[in-house]
Amino acid sequence: MKIYILDAFHPAGVDHAAQHAEVIRWDDSRAKNWHEDADGLMVRGKKITADDMTRAKKLRVISKQGVGIDNIDLEAAKARGIAVCRTPGVNSEAVAEMALSLGLSVVRRVSEFDRMTRAGTRVQRADFLGYESWQKTVGIVGMGNIGTLVARKWRGAFDANLIGYDPYVPASRWSEMPHQRAASLEEMLPQVDILSLHLPLTPESRNMIDAARLALMKPTAIVVNTSRGGIVNEAALYQAISSGKLFGAGFDVFEIEPPTSDHPLMSLPTFVGTPHAAAGTIETQARSSMLAASQLIEALSGGQPLGLVA
Numbered sequence: 001m002k003i004y005i006l007d008a009f010h011p012a013g014v015d016h017a018a019q020h021a022e023v024i025r026w027d028d029s030r031a032k033n034w035h036e037d038a039d040g041l042m043v044r045g046k047k048i049t050a051d052d053m054t055r056a057k058k059l060r061v062i063s064k065q066g067v068g069i070d071n072i073d074l075e076a077a078k079a080r081g082i083a084v085c086r087t088p089g090v091n092s093e094a095v096a097e098m099a100l101s102l103g104l105s106v107v108r109r110v111s112e113f114d115r116m117t118r119a120g121t122r123v124q125r126a127d128f129l130g131y132e133s134w135q136k137t138v139g140i141v142g143m144g145n146i147g148t149l150v151a152r153k154w155r156g157a158f159d160a161n162l163i164g165y166d167p168y169v170p171a172s173r174w175s176e177m178p179h180q181r182a183a184s185l186e187e188m189l190p191q192v193d194i195l196s197l198h199l200p201l202t203p204e205s206r207n208m209i210d211a212a213r214l215a216l217m218k219p220t221a222i223v224v225n226t227s228r229g230g231i232v233n234e235a236a237l238y239q240a241i242s243s244g245k246l247f248g249a250g251f252d253v254f255e256i257e258p259p260t261s262d263h264p265l266m267s268l269p270t271f272v273g274t275p276h277a278a279a280g281t282i283e284t285q286a287r288s289s290m291l292a293a294s295q296l297i298e299a300l301s302g303g304q305p306l307g308l309v310a
Helices: 011-018 029-036 050-055 074-080 092-107 110-118 145-158 185-191 234-242 282-300
Strands: 002-005 022-024 040-043 061-064 083-085 137-141 161-165 194-197 222-225 248-251 271-273
Touching (some): 002 011, 002 029, 022 029, 040 282, 083 282
Parallel strands (some): 002 040, 061 083, 194 222, 248 271
């Protein structure tokens, strides 16, 4: 068997895959010709299109490191009988920590102060007041693994009032945690001080947070997105923040990645951006690399890995 690893992976997964098959790494000149004889693929952000799958006659399994699989054409995979796996749950803690970090950085203006301090700017602190998080209202859209961890962190650290919105989970979700369950975004948004997004990018969720919904939020509120770019309309967000209708935002994901230095949001002092790095911890990369490799081997051997999605 031949396994092509098309993105940089932690050595744990690379070494594990190499124990079971011939491995061609992303930095090998042969990697660009993977269509010719790949039995399996390991990917992170590499796009795998319907055309790729048509050309790859031997391809049987694609293993994706991470939860989001919008870079893989699932319909084409199903049509060709190609199994697709992902690594759910492995990066939940790291992403939840990043969501909290972004939120705190915005409300306490950490990045803004850092830039000013590095530039030697004299800061009149009274002109740059932030907001405390103690007992504020945090709205969580998406009550899955990551959303749940984020809710627990805000509740545990800041005694936050929680509002959850997720039409796809049962009413019993979060039964152990004090919270309010919103029936709609329109019900949730006017109440929240911090809106934290934890859902996949789908046709339904694309531009879910648009100008009309941003207009429902408090002018002191912020938006945190560590899920996928495209869920928030970036042009509408820029207008809301720049016009003073929203305090700020913290994003780890963008509609086009990486965002350019002249992206309008990057010009806003109360916007904090990171380069899709929420899962970027040493612990997460080792675990997810290993799981991506082990699931690929299991699927190639005819098994049914837990992360199988197609």
